[in-house]
Structure formats: C-alpha cells, structure tokens
Amino acid sequence: MDIKYNLKSASERRTEPFMPEGDVGFGKLRTDHMFLMDYRDGQWCDPRIVPYGPFEMAPGAMSLHYGQSIFEGAKAFMHEDGEIYTFRLNKNAERMNRSADIVCIPNIDEAMQVKAINALIDVDRLWFPQQEGACLYIRPFIFATEDRLSVSPSQQYTFCVMLSPSGAYYASGVNNGIRLLISTQFHRAVSGGTGASKAAGNYAASLRAGKAAVEYGASQVLYLDSTNTQIEEAGAMNHFHILKDGTLIIPTFTDTILKSITSQSIMELGEMLGCEVRQETVMLDQFIADIESGEIIEAGGFGTAAVVSPVSSYIFEDGRVITVGDGKVGPNIQRIYKLFTELQKGHVAAPQGWVNRVERVAP
Numbered sequence: 001m002d003i004k005y006n007l008k009s010a011s012e013r014r015t016e017p018f019m020p021e022g023d024v025g026f027g028k029l030r031t032d033h034m035f036l037m038d039y040r041d042g043q044w045c046d047p048r049i050v051p052y053g054p055f056e057m058a059p060g061a062m063s064l065h066y067g068q069s070i071f072e073g074a075k076a077f078m079h080e081d082g083e084i085y086t087f088r089l090n091k092n093a094e095r096m097n098r099s100a101d102i103v104c105i106p107n108i109d110e111a112m113q114v115k116a117i118n119a120l121i122d123v124d125r126l127w128f129p130q131q132e133g134a135c136l137y138i139r140p141f142i143f144a145t146e147d148r149l150s151v152s153p154s155q156q157y158t159f160c161v162m163l164s165p166s167g168a169y170y171a172s173g174v175n176n177g178i179r180l181l182i183s184t185q186f187h188r189a190v191s192g193g194t195g196a197s198k199a200a201g202n203y204a205a206s207l208r209a210g211k212a213a214v215e216y217g218a219s220q221v222l223y224l225d226s227t228n229t230q231i232e233e234a235g236a237m238n239h240f241h242i243l244k245d246g247t248l249i250i251p252t253f254t255d256t257i258l259k260s261i262t263s264q265s266i267m268e269l270g271e272m273l274g275c276e277v278r279q280e281t282v283m284l285d286q287f288i289a290d291i292e293s294g295e296i297i298e299a300g301g302f303g304t305a306a307v308v309s310p311v312s313s314y315i316f317e318d319g320r321v322i323t324v325g326d327g328k329v330g331p332n333i334q335r336i337y338k339l340f341t342e343l344q345k346g347h348v349a350a351p352q353g354w355v356n357r358v359e360r361v362a363p
C-alpha cells in the first residue's frame, strides 16, 4: 500500500536539526507528524502521514467504553554517520499482532507496520535530539473507533504511530538500583487473561498497584502468579536475576507474562555476553533464600525504556526488606547495559537484521 503524505508547510515544521538545551526527558515531546491508517469494510486502508494533532472520534467509540486498544514501544538511534537506525522493529510488529489476537483486533501486515514507522521517522528525522544517549521513542497503537454500545469486537479501528524525541534514560550510566514491592495483594494477569498482550487496560489495572508500591517506598510492584508462589514480572518490564556463577535467569514466558523484546534479545546475546542465559519457573521462596545465601548476586528488569533497571532491594507487604548483594549495581548488569546500548548505537556489530537504517523515501 502506498502511503499518502499530507505534510505541514515548510514554515510550520522543523527545518533545522533539534539541538535541545537541557534534558528532553522521556516521552514528553512530539514531532511534527503522525502516521494513520484506518480499518473499515474488513480491511486496513488509507495509510497516510499527517500533522500531529487531535483525533476526531465519536463519543460512542468502542475503545473508550470497552478498552479495545493496544500499543507498542520501540526506539531508533542515530549512528556516527548521522543516519537514524531502528532496533528490531519486526519484533514489535509481530508482537502487535499477538496483542491484537488477544483482544480481537484485526492484524496488520508486519512489513506494513515497519514501513509506516520508517516513513514517519524519515519525514520527522530532523527531530532526532542531538544529545548523548538520546533516541526517538516510537509509539505505535491501535484503537477501536466504531460508534456502537455493545461488548463485541469493533468493526472499525485506527492504527497510529507517533514519535517522541527522548533523552538518555540514565544521564550518567546505571548507578542506582530500584526497590520493588513484592505484592501478594495485586496481580497483573491471570492465566487465560490478557497478560501477554500490550493491551491498554492492563496498564489501567496496574495503577492501583503502582500507588501501593510508592507508599512502600518502592518504584514498582513485582507481580507474582495468582497463587503467590512464582515470580512473574514487574509492571512494565520483565524480571531477571543472576547467579554467582554468572548464569542469567528469566522467568519462563507464560500467558501471564508480556514477552519483552529486550529479554528475548538478551537471551539471543548470551554468547556475546559470555554467560549462560536461560528461562525457568522462579519460585518466590527459593528466590528469597538464594538472595539471602548469596547464590543470587544481581537482579533487575528488562524493557525498552531503560534497557535494564537494576533492583537493589525488595520489600514485602509486612515491611521486611531484602537487599540484593551489597545493594549496588553489579558488574554483570553494567556489562549487559553496555553491550546492549553499544549495539543500538552501532558501536558494536549487532546480529543480522537487528539494526536497520531509515531510508530517505519522502517525496
């Protein structure tokens, strides 16, 4: 499908590279344009790039009432050659369709999703923030637009891609770990539910747990399975831990865990990292015992936003705190962060197909 371009006039859009003065933050800024495509009469149609701005939508749009809405998150980086490169977008497109299946949204051809994102970045490439560690955060999402009050799959949808020029997540390297609340009260997902989908409703459902975490001085909840015996993941990142022999362990993906592309990439990079990476069921009791005995020396979360978030301690609902290792960011996590960001920046050759240049295709 050919993409139509309805761009802002030269006087309304950025014409010089973006040289921010201070830190641009994460997810705050927008670029000049967005990509849109509609679903009606049983097919995706009218792919177009238009000025970024409000949608016109019926108050009866089904996403507003019944939550049929899903999203993705990815990043693009500028390399030393001044070109912009995306990171594993095909994995995001594939996961978008997996999320779509779970909440009955029609799939979008993966190549079309990738093409849409590339075309948008190309048009707004001057928005790439010229700052150390910066990126263009990519947010594709799909939502139901049919005006109908009925709990059934919508017959109409919009696919939108927007971009957010963002700064380095860690301004001066990974220095501090976070605290997670191990919650037996809140659950992110149940088997047979929507946990393996990046469905908007999952995040609305996590807000109350997030508030509770803050009350405990923690930054997020570490979710357990519904029997409170197994470790699942955190609110927006997969969980992992590292044994003293260097083995990295990620809980086995189930239908209550969102398959992080960062986690999947770390598993594929095991050899480059020089350690064994494996998935297994992680029992909470054993995990705690292994931290206390020193068998587990590092732990953290994987996700696109931060790449890796080290966890320095866990707090239980009864106030008990356990510290991982000496509470400082360990060498394995430093090494993972360094390798991953070097791959993204093009300083180290990434596996075939992971890093792709955004071509100049705009008219």
Ligand SMILES: *Cc1c(COP(=O)(O)O)cnc(C)c1O
Pocket (backbone or CB within 6 Å): 073, 198, 233, 234, 235, 236, 237, 238, 258, 259, 260, 261, 262, 263, 302, 303, 304, 305
């Ligand atoms: C997005 C997300 C992650 C991280 O996935 P990445 O592909 O690595 O960004 C992990 N868990 C949940 C619940 C998420 O929504």
